[in-house]
Amino acid sequence: MPTKTVKPKPVRPKRGSINKKLIMDTSALMFHEKGYDRTTLDDIAGALSITKPSLYYHFANKEEILLACVFSADDYFREEIARRDDESYTGRKRVEVFLRLYLEVITHDIGVSMILADDRVMSEEGRTRYNDLRRVMNEALEGRIKAGVTDGSIHVPETKLTTYAIFGMFNWVGHWHFRKSSTSLEKVFDRFISVIFDGIG
Amino acid sequence: MPTKTVKPKPVRPKRGSINKKLIMDTSALMFHEKGYDRTTLDDIAGALSITKPSLYYHFANKEEILLACVFSADDYFREEIARRDDESYTGRKRVEVFLRLYLEVITHDIGVSMILADDRVMSEEGRTRYNDLRRVMNEALEGRIKAGVTDGSIHVPETKLTTYAIFGMFNWVGHWHFRKSSTSLEKVFDRFISVIFDGIG
DNA sequence: CCTGTTACTTACTGGACGGTAACTTATGGT
């Protein structure tokens, strides 16, 4: 007697076990590991043990997932900087606090999407929102540098390129394969801060 | 009398008007503008007024084009650094010479591919060759910094993270939309060098 | 126990894209 073909019982994930946050975490991880373009929705769904169309229950499209990652990182950054920052500090101190948090954020998968997201893959609206975010972030650092120049804790003839220089230094960390790296965040931060404030000359 | 269907005379590009260099220039430009993944071979061919299969006459595949850009930039860099560098200089001076050339190179389309190429799109072999290139580049700068520490023209407690910091600062320029930027290379270079050597404290 | 909503599923579509096969035309050497 041939084995009767048993109707396959699809194992559904527990109801409610999938949510936006979980999708964002998984997506951010994969976007960072493989790159946005080469991460397919099937990849993400597979990693979550669900199917691609299920993702569309939670997000309208792929870009929405990316933007959700970006803006959730930004939300966290803003909350946390509001907590840590103090306008009575010197500009220099405020720059340090800013950069410390910045480094913390961008060395996590969700955070790295905030700086490595490629606006060229985005819709017009997404690109605008993203570029606004970046502009505000830029102004936040440059503002603190200017405050430092005013209060005498920082000495630079110019702040725009200085800001770019500093952001470049930190942002590039997003390109490191830091999961493998053994170097601690503290060491990186201390060294970067030393280069920025003391120079190497 | 109906218009006779005229056999369309395909306008072929002049023989020999297409060569590897031209393909590389066009590709590098488009890779930089749109990103490697979103630049199709049809895009490149179209920009050159040829067809996609023609590209395969000159290159084995898409990756070969990217690698050709990367290594041609590297070749140029090595030639030019050999010309400009002088081991009798101080380490500091040698770092400056190195970074000056580095900035020049990475602000051109072909050059930017050297730092923005994503090794995750590459084959195993391509990735190895590319990572070797990056490692050698890294050692070249770190070596000069070490020389500076030895001869007293540079003061740092550690060279590895310092090297990363500096490369990050410069590499990130590749992410700028510098075609639109009005800021001159000289200004960028001077400001960056000042941050690196003098600090902002 | 019924029923509506939530949260998934299977099955599919349409377009894009890297790459290939086979053919054609221009040119330089003999």
Added chain:
DNA sequence: ACCATAAGTTACCGTCCAGTAAGTAACAGG
């Protein structure tokens, strides 16, 4: 003048992938 080769062409394939249509299981409230 002929031909081999270089440098293109047209037409096509297979795969991948974002997104969709339609169906179904699980749970909550009544």
